[in-house]
Structure formats: structure tokens, C-alpha cells
Amino acid sequence: MKPVQRDRVDVAGGSLELWQGDITQFGPEIEAIANAANSSLLGGGGVDGAIHRAAGPALLTECRSLGGCPTGEARITGAGRLPQRHVIHCVGPVYSQRNPAESARLLASTYRAALRLARDHGLNSLAFPAISTGVYGYPLDEAARVALSTLAEHLATGRPPRRLLLVLYDDAALRAHQEALTQLVEERSLRR
Numbered sequence: 001m002k003p004v005q006r007d008r009v010d011v012a013g014g015s016l017e018l019w020q021g022d023i024t025q026f027g028p029e030i031e032a033i034a035n036a037a038n039s040s041l042l043g044g045g046g047v048d049g050a051i052h053r054a055a056g057p058a059l060l061t062e063c064r065s066l067g068g069c070p071t072g073e074a075r076i077t078g079a080g081r082l083p084q085r086h087v088i089h090c091v092g093p094v095y096s097q098r099n100p101a102e103s104a105r106l107l108a109s110t111y112r113a114a115l116r117l118a119r120d121h122g123l124n125s126l127a128f129p130a131i132s133t134g135v136y137g138y139p140l141d142e143a144a145r146v147a148l149s150t151l152a153e154h155l156a157t158g159r160p161p162r163r164l165l166l167v168l169y170d171d172a173a174l175r176a177h178q179e180a181l182t183q184l185v186e187e188r189s190l191r192r
């Protein structure tokens, strides 16, 4: 399904947006998409599989040359056949392997690493999937709070990228992120 915008808040003149649909279906107006990868960076199921299928074999060839990526970090490549300039591969934590505080630290860390790479490559728009909330088993409501507060903190610095999208695949993920956004808007007095 082509992504549809469902919600949006303004943070320091930047835009934090909730979308629903398939992250591989954006056009070139979104300069980069993030992938929820594993530390081998050699592909997998879920959104990783969808991104590699859409991007074609050039993406895997480029990923092979990177030699993997530790949990909590990110790596950037071209986007193969996708219309974006880059794919940023994020390795989130497997929720059951650590205590909740350590998982939250690593999840925030991979979002921040992706934002740094985007800024270093002159990107102004970046779309994320809900990292770790599928195969990696991160509870949706907790992951939504971590993701949204990390993205809002980035926007509050005033640095690029200034347009951040979280792309939710199903209704449960969308609901969890809408609730977390409502909480964030109240806590930080943001404009919806």
C-alpha cells in the first residue's frame, strides 16, 4: 500500500510525521529510507526483505562490502532501484536479549546514528520503519515512545534532516504511535 499521512507535529520548524503503508513505495521527494536490518546487513524478512526486493541486487552487493554493523548503530548505502538517494541500515535490539532500559538505549542509539548519517550526507528528509517492533519483539507502545522522543529531540536541535517520517505498517502500530504522539505533544507543548 502506498503510504498515507495520518498525523504530524511541528518541532522547532521541523516536521515529525506518522504515515501508514509500505516504506518502499515513496517517491524521490523522500531522500532516504531507513531499514530495520540485522547486524550481518545481508538481508532478511520483514521490512528488510521488502527493501532489498524493491532495491534489487545492487543493494546487497553494497551491503556485503560493509562487513556488518553492531546493534545500536547504522550504516548508509545507495538505494539501488529505489528512487531515494540512500538507504540507512539500522540495527535495533532484540528485545528479549536485554533489560528494558538497555533495549531503550540501543533503540534510541540506532535512530540517532541514522540521523547523524543523514545529516553528514546532506539529506533533509528521512523515513523510518518502526525498528525492532517485528521479528525483534519490541513492545509497540514502548518502542513508539522511544522512537518519537528521539526524533523530536533531534528536530529540537534545529539540525537537518528537518523532515522525519515514521512509517507504520499495520493498524496496531499506527495506533501505538498516535497514542505516543499525543503524549509527546502534551509533555512538550508541541503544535499538532
Ligand code: AR6
Pocket (backbone or CB within 6 Å): 021, 022, 023, 024, 036, 037, 038, 043, 044, 045, 046, 047, 048, 049, 050, 092, 129, 130, 131, 132, 133, 134, 135, 136, 137, 138, 167, 168, 169, 170, 173
Ligand atoms: N514498510 C513499512 N513497515 C514494514 C514493512 C514495510 N514494507 N514490512 C514490515 N514492516 P521487522 P525488526 C514493519 O521484523 O523487528 C529482518 O529479518 C513491521 O510490521 O521488519 O527490526 C531483519 O533482517 C514492524 O512493525 O524488523 C532482522 O533480522 C517493523 O516494520 C530482523 O527482521 C519492523 O519489523 C529485524 O527485526
